[in-house]
Amino acid sequence: MHGGFPETEPPIAPELQLPKRISRLPEMAYNLWWTWHPQAQALFSRIDFSLWEEVRHNPVQFLRKIKRPQLNAALSNVNYMESYDRVMEAFDRYLNASGMWYSRENPDLLNRPIAYISTEYGLHESIQGYAGGLGVLAGDLIKEASDLGIPIVGLGFLYTLGYFRQSMTEDGWQEANYEPLDFANLPVWPVLGRDGNPLTVSVSLPERDLAARLWQVRVGRIPLYLLDSNVESNSPADRELTARLYTSEVEQRISQEIILGIGGVRALRALGYNPTAWHLNEGHSAFALLERAREYVAAGRTFEDAKEIVRKTTIFTTHTPVPAGADEFPLWLMDKFFSQYWPQLGLERDAFLDIARHKHSWGETFSMPVLALRLSDHANGVSELHGRVARKMYNHLWPDLPEDKVPIRHITNGIHTETWLAQQMGSLFDRYLGDDWRERIDEQAVWDRVCDIPDKDLWEARNHLKRRLAAHMRDRSRQLWLSGKKHPVQIVNAGVLMDPNMLVIGFARRFTMYKRAGLLLRQPERLLALLNRPNLPVQFIFAGKAHPADDPAKRLLQDVYRFAKQSETGGRFVFLEDYDINLARYLVQGVDVWMNTPLRPLEASGTSGQKAALNGVLNMSVLDGWWREGYNGRNGWAIGEDKENQTADVQNAQDTDSLFALLEDEIIPLFYENRSPENIPSEWVDRIRESIRTISATFNTRRMLKEYACDLYLPAIRQPFPEIGDASLEIPT
Numbered sequence: 104m105h106g107g108f109p110e111t112e113p114p115i116a117p118e119l120q121l122p123k124r125i126s127r128l129p130e131m132a133y134n135l136w137w138t139w140h141p142q143a144q145a146l147f148s149r150i151d152f153s154l155w156e157e158v159r160h161n162p163v164q165f166l167r168k169i170k171r172p173q174l175n176a177a178l179s180n181v182n183y184m185e186s187y188d189r190v191m192e193a194f195d196r197y198l199n200a201s202g203m204w205y206s207r208e209n210p211d212l213l214n215r216p217i218a219y220i221s222t223e224y225g226l227h228e229s230i231q232g233y234a235g236g237l238g239v240l241a242g243d244l245i246k247e248a249s250d251l252g253i254p255i256v257g258l259g260f261l262y263t264l265g266y267f268r269q270s271m272t273e274d275g276w277q278e279a280n281y282e283p284l285d286f287a288n289l290p291v292w293p294v295l296g297r298d299g300n301p302l303t304v305s306v307s308l309p310e311r312d313l314a315a316r317l318w319q320v321r322v323g324r325i326p327l328y329l330l331d332s333n334v335e336s337n338s339p340a341d342r343e344l345t346a347r348l349y350t351s352e353v354e355q356r357i358s359q360e361i362i363l364g365i366g367g368v369r370a371l372r373a374l375g376y377n378p379t380a381w382h383l384n385e386g387h388s389a390f391a392l393l394e395r396a397r398e399y400v401a402a403g404r405t406f407e408d409a410k411e412i413v414r415k416t417t418i419f420t421t422h423t424p425v426p427a428g429a430d431e432f433p434l435w436l437m438d439k440f441f442s443q444y445w446p447q448l449g450l451e452r453d454a455f456l457d458i459a460r461h462k463h464s465w466g467e468t469f470s471m472p473v474l475a476l477r478l479s480d481h482a483n484g485v486s487e488l489h490g491r492v493a494r495k496m497y498n499h500l501w502p503d504l505p506e507d508k509v510p511i512r513h514i515t516n517g518i519h520t521e522t523w524l525a526q527q528m529g530s531l532f533d534r535y536l537g538d539d540w541r542e543r544i545d546e547q548a549v550w551d552r553v554c555d556i557p558d559k560d561l562w563e564a565r566n567h568l569k570r571r572l573a574a575h576m577r578d579r580s581r582q583l584w585l586s587g588k589k590h591p592v593q594i595v596n597a598g599v600l601m602d603p604n605m606l607v608i609g610f611a612r613r614f615t616m617y618k619r620a621g622l623l624l625r626q627p628e629r630l631l632a633l634l635n636r637p638n639l640p641v642q643f644i645f646a647g648k649a650h651p652a653d654d655p656a657k658r659l660l661q662d663v664y665r666f667a668k669q670s671e672t673g674g675r676f677v678f679l680e681d682y683d684i685n686l687a688r689y690l691v692q693g694v695d696v697w698m699n700t701p702l703r704p705l706e707a708s709g710t711s712g713q714k715a716a717l718n719g720v721l722n723m724s725v726l727d728g729w730w731r732e733g734y735n736g737r738n739g740w741a742i743g744e745d746k747e748n749q750t751a752d753v754q755n756a757q758d759t760d761s762l763f764a765l766l767e768d769e770i771i772p773l774f775y776e777n778r779s780p781e782n783i784p785s786e787w788v789d790r791i792r793e794s795i796r797t798i799s800a801t802f803n804t805r806r807m808l809k810e811y812a813c814d815l816y817l818p819a820i821r822q823p824f825p826e827i828g829d830a831s832l833e834i835p836t
């Protein structure tokens with residue numbers, strides 16, 4: 104669909120070849136379409152469920168390991184073969200469909216690709232290339248681009264070590280284990296040049312050139328290219344540059360960002376892409392804008408002209424509402440890495456540094472978000488409140504404008520509905536929302552039909568999902584026990600004593616201080632009393648990883664873990680290790696209440712609560728990020744007030760009181776009291792319907808990406824500016 108660009112097909116290794124009747128399973132494995140089609144995943148898991156779990160739902164590794172007898176059993180199973188045919192037909196229909204939303208609206212623009220650049224992609228648990236919400240958002244956006252037929256080409260990293268796997272010591276200290284990824288076992292394949300060798304691009308680092316190769320991932324219709332510096336011609340240290348996400352070592356970090364930004368532009372050129380709009384997901388990739396300007400300067404334009412063209416065609420999404428979170432580099436480091444580069448822009452040192460110079464009380468830096476804002480005409484925050492915060496934070500870049508005129512708008516984040524929807528809820532929606540609801544996910548009228556779902560059906564689906572979560576926790580506990588490395592109390596801590604009939608509250612996300620995982624622990628006696636009230640128990644499940652260099656967050660994690668280990672909790676307050684997309688799915692589908700306690704306004708948007716709402720889980724959250732827009736007084740609960748003027752200490756104390764009061768006075772009684780003769784809490788179920796109805800139509804990537812396309816991509820694409828054609832462009836080697 105990217106019109107005329109070379110699209111390589113995954114090479115299917117000989118050992119992946121299967122009997123003819125099911126010979127298309129490898130083809131399916133190599134297109135991440137299966138990540139949002141449970142029936143496609145079932146084509147693998149039904150052959151050998153234990154193996155599917157063992158390989159962490161990775162179909163390529165699965166096909167390498169599957170044994171002949173299991174395959175034969177599937178081949179002779181009529182039901183299996185019927186599903187196989189049905190799913191393959193749906194897969195073909197999806198890939199060959201024409202007349203999707205974008206092409207209906209813009210038939211003339213299908214061969215004008217949009218480049219999307221992100222340091223992380225959270226596409227599936229088997230590809231560990233994400234740390235948290237930013238990556239999951241990027242993964243969900245790519246899937247939605249495929250659904251809508253938007254010609255996006257994605258760019259990122261394939262990390263050789265991925266993000267770490269988390270293991271907790273008995274005393275609650277987080278250990279980070281990095282498992283080398285075997286790319287041969289992932290649904291990715293190397294991009295080859297015309298000569299049949301891996302295609303590489305080159306960037307200059309101090310005193311050397313670095314080569315990076317490219318891997319391709321197919322996400323439905325969308326190609327995603329991932330850079331990897333593990334190339335033989337690089338030094339051993341350089342081969343490790345793209346091993347880990349977000350290293351804290353500053354020279355490694357700037358090198359990574361040069362590879363992503365500058366190497367990324369060169370990669371797309373080498374692949375023959377000539378994007379007409381460029382979307383940067385956060386500032387990490389903003390060096391791409393310098394490289395694009397360099398191309399125009401090399402083609403004979405002035406830097407001022409080049410800058411103008413780049414600005415008109417760039418979309419920048421900021422996600423960071425605090426200056427301290429901004430990605431920036433000391434000027435000595437810029438000298439070291441860019442003194443060869445600024446002459447190529449036709450600039451002197453000062454003029455170059457001025458592009459993104461950021462003054463602090465202690466000195467100056469080169470700021471990546473400032474670079475991105477200065478070189479993009481289209482900038483946005485990720486919720487209404489965050490848009491406001493970003494305009495205030497960056498007002499200094501537009502000193503002549505009042506705060507509300509600062510050209511940063513907002514587009515509130517969403518989730519890819521089919522990725523996060525439990526199958527059980529999906530079947531319920533199939534029955535009550537109309538046959539075509541999956542094509543009309545962003546229409547309110549579709550979701551208004553949720554009112555027709557009877558209490559009994561909805562409550563049954565909810566209980567099914569809670570039992571699934573409980574079974575999953577038992578499995579995890581058993582695996583930990585079998586590992587022989589855990590103390591018995593850690594097995595209890597993995598949720599083995601949780602009762603799916605009782606109220607369950609979930610909290611899972613990155614452990615970082617502003618998310619305040621410890622809010623409940625500020626009043627430990629009150630919390631213990633809540634956990635064990637006769638007939639009205641509450642159970643809490645916590646999960647999340649702290650960045651390995653974030654010691655305060657690791658200590659907070661330890662506080663949570665130690666609290667959970669006390670016998671006084673009765674096993675009703677637990678911490679699950681190694682939070683990832685798989686565990687996220689179980690949790691956002693399987694708890695009753697999703698708790699979120701950010702220190703407002705630091706959440707930017709958040710998305711996990713949207714996943715919860717879709718599945719009939721009620722949100723209890725601070726009015727920050729998306730929830731400030733989603734909450735209507737009847738579809739969940741608000742912790743604290745709709746303001747943030749106090750100090751953090753005051754805010755912590757107030758929010759803690761508000762949180763306990765909500766639990767004690769509203770949430771727990773609503774769950775347990777006034778049950779119907781069938782033992783259904785009707786008012787709770789009313790609230791679930793209201794939550795699904797009012798949240799699902801809006802807080803999804805369908806609505807979100809249409810906004811990006813209509814409001815930001817199309818104005819950029821329809822610029823009358825000259826493009827850099829292949830002919831005029833020399834790919835630097």
Ligand SMILES: *Cc1c(COP(=O)(O)O)cnc(C)c1O
Pocket residue numbers: 234235236237239611612613682683684687688708709710711712714
């Ligand atoms: C959705 C998701 C997130 C984002 O969660 P927030 O609560 O919005 O920060 C982070 N990690 C994983 C694995 C997710 O699935």
